[in-house]
Amino acid sequence: MPGIVIVGVQWGDEGKGKATDLLGERTDWVVKFNGGNNAGHTVVIGDEKYALHLLPSGILTPGVNAVIGNGVVIDLEVLFSELGALAARGVDTSRLRVSSSAHVITQYHRTLDRVTERFLGKRMIGTTGRGIGPTYADKINRVGIRVQDLFDENILRQKVEGALDQKNHLLVKVFNRRAITVDEIVEDLLLYAERLRPMVADTSLLLNEALDAGDVVVFEGGQATMLDVDHGTYPFVTSSSATAGGASTGSGVGPNRLDRIVGIVKAYTTRVGSGPFPTELHDEQGDWLRSRGFEFGTTTGRPRRVGWYDAPITRYATRINGITDLVLTKLDILTGLERIPVCVAYDVEGTRVEEVPVSQSDFHHAKPILEYYEGWSEDISGARTFDELPRAAREYVLALEAMSGTRISVIGVGAARDAVIVRHDLVD
Incomplete structure (x- = not known):
């Protein structure tokens, strides 16, 4: 069963990196297929904590081939900063491959992201301001800059000129900002070209050949189902396909090669940014849950909104993604509560709604x-089998499983790398 997709079930930050890491030595390839450096994975290995924003978390596992797919948008400064930081800590990053068709975030994308968000005022989306949305917009508008363009200065210059023709009018006449010159963008991008060149490949070909050879390929989604541009809480969403379908379009691997879809879900719910959140807590319980779960963004550091587990959202994500297995993370955070609330349905203007x-x-x-x-x-961080959990914790997990539409195969009981209970193997 070589093709495994890992997706977030809620609004992100569920612990997808932990699931990727759990597959460990059995994984041959790990692919990031969507998003950019607007999300992050925190992976704990022994006493070391790694915060990754753009790189797939599988890069931390020795011998694993890491791929940034065509569906990702890349801030080259962030890419090389992250690679340098890992190398300084002794992590081998030589196996990274980058799709020649991935789009590149430029200075004007970051500028437009920030000024547009401020311009929206009370209607702001809550973006990270890192240029993700404008880069995807240029991709769809067919004026984007791709990785392969950096290796032909004439083509790069033509494409930057075409992109800036319209954007400078917007920056100067609407947002009262200075015009951005073609030269400064081209010079900035060319600084990275030769360092990037050895990493660039036809990653679609590499991945299909790997699957043909029987390798285990893990497709690691950024953000989550409820932030998907089509299936999330639009318009309070990301700009890419964060659901399982995005693994195919964002990597160049056909959907019939994807054998197992693993959904990552917290034992409670969080989200960052604006938008609806039915179970959100605004009281002392919310403060307790945020503090105990250390719910602050890996990328931005901003406090996450927190709330109780939402079963209708999990059922929805199971259906949208075709989830075969759930990984329930952060069960240990709920330790100490006398009663644990779970959202089983919604009240919409006096009508009970199950979905x-x-x-x-x-x-x-x-x-x-x-x-x-x-x-x-009881402290559950040392539990390694389901039967070692307290009775109440087992009953809570089984209740969530019954509401979710698929099985809970793995349970996270602590921050450590090995603090997991495996009920069903994710590969076999």
Whole structure:
């Protein structure tokens, strides 16, 4: 079963890096297929903590081939900064390959992202301001800059000129900013060309050949289902396909090569940025959950919004992605609660709704219908089998499984690399 997709079930930050790391030595390739440096993975190995923003987390596993696919947008400064930081800590990054068709984030993308967000005022999306959205917009508008363009200065200059023709009018006349010159963009991008060249490849060909050879290829999604540009809480979403379907379009591997879809879901819920969040907590319980779970963005450091587990969202994500297995993370964070609320449905204007509302307005006004489960006080971080969990913790997991539409195969019980309980193998 060589093709495995890992996707977030909620609004991101569920612990996807931990799931990738769990596959460890059995993984031959790890592919990032969407997003950019607007999201992050935190991976703990022994006493070392690694915060990755652009690189797939599999790069930390010796012998694994890491790939940045064509569906990713790349900030080259961030890429080389991250590679340098890992190399300084003794991590071998020589196996990284970058798709020649991936799009590049430029200075004007970052500038437009920040000024546009401020211009929106109360209607702002809550982006990270790193130029992700404008780069994807240029991709769709067919005025984007791709990795391969850096190796032909004439083509690069022509493409930058075409992109800036319109953008400078917008920057100067609407946002009262200075015009950006073609020379400064071209010179900045060419600084990275020769360092980048050895990493660039036809990654679609490499991945298909790897699957033909029986290698295990893990497709690691950035962000999550509820941030997907098509299936998330639009317009409060990311700019790429963060669901399992994006693994095919973002890597050049056909969907019939994807054998298992693994969804990562927290034992509670978080999100960053604006948009509806039915189970959100605005009280002392929310502060406790945020502090105990250390819910602050890996990339931005900003506090995450927190709330209780939302079963309709998990069912929705299971359906949208075709999830075969769930990895339930951060179960240990709930230790110490006398009762644990779970959202089992919504109240929308007095009507009980069992699934995620199709209407944005309805979802915005949805109130959680909660059921309560007995909590536990025992430290569960040392548990390595399901039977070692306290009875109440087992019952909580089984209740979530029954509501979710698929099996919970792995349970995270701590921050350490080996703090997991495996109920069903993710590869076999």
